[in-house]
Amino acid sequence: MKFTGFSRPALTPLALAALVSAAYAQTAAPALPDPASTTVQAMGWMQGFAPPPDKLITFDNPVGNTFPRIRWTFSHIRELVPTTNVWRGPGAPSPLQAAPVNLDQVRFKVMGTGEELSFAQSLERNYTDGIVVLHRGKIVYEKYFGALEPQRPHLAMSVTKSFVGTLAALLAHEGSIKPEAPVTAYLPEMKNTAYGDATVREVMDMTVGVKYSENYADPKAEIWDYARAGGMMPQGKDYAGPRSFYEFLQTLQKEGEHDQAFAYKTVNAELLAWIVRRASGKSLAQLLSERIWSRIGAEQDAYLMVDRIGTESGGGGLNTTLRDLARFGEMMRNGGRAADGQQVLPKAVVDDIRHGGNPAKFAKAGYATLPGWSYRNMWWVSNNANGAYSARGIHGQAIYIDPRAEMVVARYASHPLAANGANDPISLPMYQALADALIKQ
Amino acid sequence: MKFTGFSRPALTPLALAALVSAAYAQTAAPALPDPASTTVQAMGWMQGFAPPPDKLITFDNPVGNTFPRIRWTFSHIRELVPTTNVWRGPGAPSPLQAAPVNLDQVRFKVMGTGEELSFAQSLERNYTDGIVVLHRGKIVYEKYFGALEPQRPHLAMSVTKSFVGTLAALLAHEGSIKPEAPVTAYLPEMKNTAYGDATVREVMDMTVGVKYSENYADPKAEIWDYARAGGMMPQGKDYAGPRSFYEFLQTLQKEGEHDQAFAYKTVNAELLAWIVRRASGKSLAQLLSERIWSRIGAEQDAYLMVDRIGTESGGGGLNTTLRDLARFGEMMRNGGRAADGQQVLPKAVVDDIRHGGNPAKFAKAGYATLPGWSYRNMWWVSNNANGAYSARGIHGQAIYIDPRAEMVVARYASHPLAANGANDPISLPMYQALADALIKQ
Numbered sequence: 001m002k003f004t005g006f007s008r009p010a011l012t013p014l015a016l017a018a019l020v021s022a023a024y025a026q027t028a029a030p031a032l033p034d035p036a037s038t039t040v041q042a043m044g045w046m047q048g049f050a051p052p053p054d055k056l057i058t059f060d061n062p063v064g065n066t067f068p069r070i071r072w073t074f075s076h077i078r079e080l081v082p083t084t085n086v087w088r089g090p091g092a093p094s095p096l097q098a099a100p101v102n103l104d105q106v107r108f109k110v111m112g113t114g115e116e117l118s119f120a121q122s123l124e125r126n127y128t129d130g131i132v133v134l135h136r137g138k139i140v141y142e143k144y145f146g147a148l149e150p151q152r153p154h155l156a157m158s159v160t161k162s163f164v165g166t167l168a169a170l171l172a173h174e175g176s177i178k179p180e181a182p183v184t185a186y187l188p189e190m191k192n193t194a195y196g197d198a199t200v201r202e203v204m205d206m207t208v209g210v211k212y213s214e215n216y217a218d219p220k221a222e223i224w225d226y227a228r229a230g231g232m233m234p235q236g237k238d239y240a241g242p243r244s245f246y247e248f249l250q251t252l253q254k255e256g257e258h259d260q261a262f263a264y265k266t267v268n269a270e271l272l273a274w275i276v277r278r279a280s281g282k283s284l285a286q287l288l289s290e291r292i293w294s295r296i297g298a299e300q301d302a303y304l305m306v307d308r309i310g311t312e313s314g315g316g317g318l319n320t321t322l323r324d325l326a327r328f329g330e331m332m333r334n335g336g337r338a339a340d341g342q343q344v345l346p347k348a349v350v351d352d353i354r355h356g357g358n359p360a361k362f363a364k365a366g367y368a369t370l371p372g373w374s375y376r377n378m379w380w381v382s383n384n385a386n387g388a389y390s391a392r393g394i395h396g397q398a399i400y401i402d403p404r405a406e407m408v409v410a411r412y413a414s415h416p417l418a419a420n421g422a423n424d425p426i427s428l429p430m431y432q433a434l435a436d437a438l439i440k441q
Numbered sequence: 442m443k444f445t446g447f448s449r450p451a452l453t454p455l456a457l458a459a460l461v462s463a464a465y466a467q468t469a470a471p472a473l474p475d476p477a478s479t480t481v482q483a484m485g486w487m488q489g490f491a492p493p494p495d496k497l498i499t500f501d502n503p504v505g506n507t508f509p510r511i512r513w514t515f516s517h518i519r520e521l522v523p524t525t526n527v528w529r530g531p532g533a534p535s536p537l538q539a540a541p542v543n544l545d546q547v548r549f550k551v552m553g554t555g556e557e558l559s560f561a562q563s564l565e566r567n568y569t570d571g572i573v574v575l576h577r578g579k580i581v582y583e584k585y586f587g588a589l590e591p592q593r594p595h596l597a598m599s600v601t602k603s604f605v606g607t608l609a610a611l612l613a614h615e616g617s618i619k620p621e622a623p624v625t626a627y628l629p630e631m632k633n634t635a636y637g638d639a640t641v642r643e644v645m646d647m648t649v650g651v652k653y654s655e656n657y658a659d660p661k662a663e664i665w666d667y668a669r670a671g672g673m674m675p676q677g678k679d680y681a682g683p684r685s686f687y688e689f690l691q692t693l694q695k696e697g698e699h700d701q702a703f704a705y706k707t708v709n710a711e712l713l714a715w716i717v718r719r720a721s722g723k724s725l726a727q728l729l730s731e732r733i734w735s736r737i738g739a740e741q742d743a744y745l746m747v748d749r750i751g752t753e754s755g756g757g758g759l760n761t762t763l764r765d766l767a768r769f770g771e772m773m774r775n776g777g778r779a780a781d782g783q784q785v786l787p788k789a790v791v792d793d794i795r796h797g798g799n800p801a802k803f804a805k806a807g808y809a810t811l812p813g814w815s816y817r818n819m820w821w822v823s824n825n826a827n828g829a830y831s832a833r834g835i836h837g838q839a840i841y842i843d844p845r846a847e848m849v850v851a852r853y854a855s856h857p858l859a860a861n862g863a864n865d866p867i868s869l870p871m872y873q874a875l876a877d878a879l880i881k882q
Contacts, residue, residue, distance in 0.1 A: 083520070090592070301741075
């Protein structure tokens, strides 16, 4: 069987790096793989017993699990690595009523280029695996592509962080976490690290001065060391580095000062997850199940990737169905109240999130696609006229909550580029156009 | 933190082997670890963030994951290895009404020794992790110990085989598998192996002449090669053997003749799972979900361990909750009809199973604890007065269906010995005593 339906060789890490760099630098739009010919169906991954070698996806694949393989892997994470369950609880799911609105022809202009696209066109262009749009709590649009199905969890990537941040904010509200306290009050192990003189609040809002590069374009960036330590990437035969998230976190050293600028670094979320466990005495999976997942009427269990010693990845390891992600967003939109009327989160916790962080500190990070935004409790806050805020993950994962439009968008994707900046030029105006259309409903 | 609550060193593989040998040989009862001081609670596995080194359980533990670690691992398999989901479907679970009967003081005599035990005593003595007893479809007894909880899946070990055998029997009934056909009609890859001249029926009833030792007491037994190939045990740094179930199956060579005697070998179930996939065009997880799990009113998703290329272990990789295992047994007891009246399996398929296989061929295998039994479609059939039949897995996993007593027992356990023969002397008379007690209800 020949490798067909793909007009160029699969992206190597270096080619990917070049593309990401171009996207970051906001240079001319890099040439991206053709979405239509790189779908899961077109590629034919993992078909047959056994799949032919050129259609096989394994965790230890020596050429890496980059695009277009991620179009399959993001919906099959648990088949590749150990995971732990996030139980939905014993109750019935909350109904999600369908009230379809034809949004396909909603049109908008791509940020930067000014190209006009319809919503329907944008879904393919952004390598969408699935999207659910809620308006006033009803499903106005729901579509799945490729490997994703309504009952199948998809990797949420850094959307995970917003769950960790929400749990931390909840524990802070209840008093079991003191945001102003030093990190070492919970984690004495972190004394001789970058976090030795940081506060919990600086971790929650990612204003920590720590030497750690999140630049996916750089093969030497610490993000890869982190991923290897947590078992999210193959460690290799002669690997001698840290073998758990906790071990890795204790290697981190200071760079710059705390509390000066927003600096998006996954290790902060991983560390916050550790603080949350110590403060609650519960694993992340258990706490997430007890305080959120079992209370929002979720249809399916969620799950979290775990490292060698069973520690969940709070930085990017959550997998959920799209509908349940939308239910979570809808609970946030309703000030912490679930569809059944239950107050899942105190309204003050939700308000603290949606009112955002310090825009001046955020601006220093220089996100070209996010003017005026801020970051609070691991959520991205637009500070726009509609008061929209978002959970964001690379390759296109998102919860986008627009309070004024009474809209929640949950989207999973497998964009070739590991950078939010790569799909923001389409995604952000698209969300706004949906909001504008739904406000008129 | 000192290693306490355990009066001897943890069982090494060799010590375990000696114990298993003794059990197989029906010599004097080997000295088993004290159940009370080896519980999950007494041992304190995996507590804290991070757990202390001597309380840590990892997949690659150099001292092995033997007893007493298995008291924790059997309820946490997905945290150690990749798995795939067996979806319960979109419907509500079927209610399992509770109608408690005090069975604790039901008494019986241990096979061989004649020692008298109560049911309650036997649960600890047999290292039970949980047990559900249904009588006429209602829960008369339900108890969990150690790491198991009602919503938590536990490793079913070889009970998995009975699911594979049931699916194969279903496909045979529908005509997509021909039991009299050669294995090679479905798996031409197996031509130059032990299975080159075997029929599907011989695989289904385990009367294949294949060089493969299931003797857990022998560190060189092929069962360990099988487990390594499937990623169920660490492969080790310089491993150069087969790296999937399919690769391993193709190494198997003939020993003796087919169709002469029952010979219990896990590879037959693994091979049957492969035939079932080829015949149905579906993965085992998908087929099990579509044909059984989504139709019995299961409360929770089940899951299956997978190898490096995503192939499920049909020999021993299933994990289910105890209640759902009981629901499956109850559907079998009702001739294939689920609690909601739906005919999940044709009655002919269930009858073919419970009427059993050839007792003469079974007798040649020399199971001291199973006089008069037979084996059919990967089920163990007692041929006793009550018509009882059973799915069995080492370390004490079982479904025991007693049609005359209108009783189904689902039990999960983590007995120190990897042999059914090790707990049969207690389990089998215990089931009979429960049946006798419930018949009088």
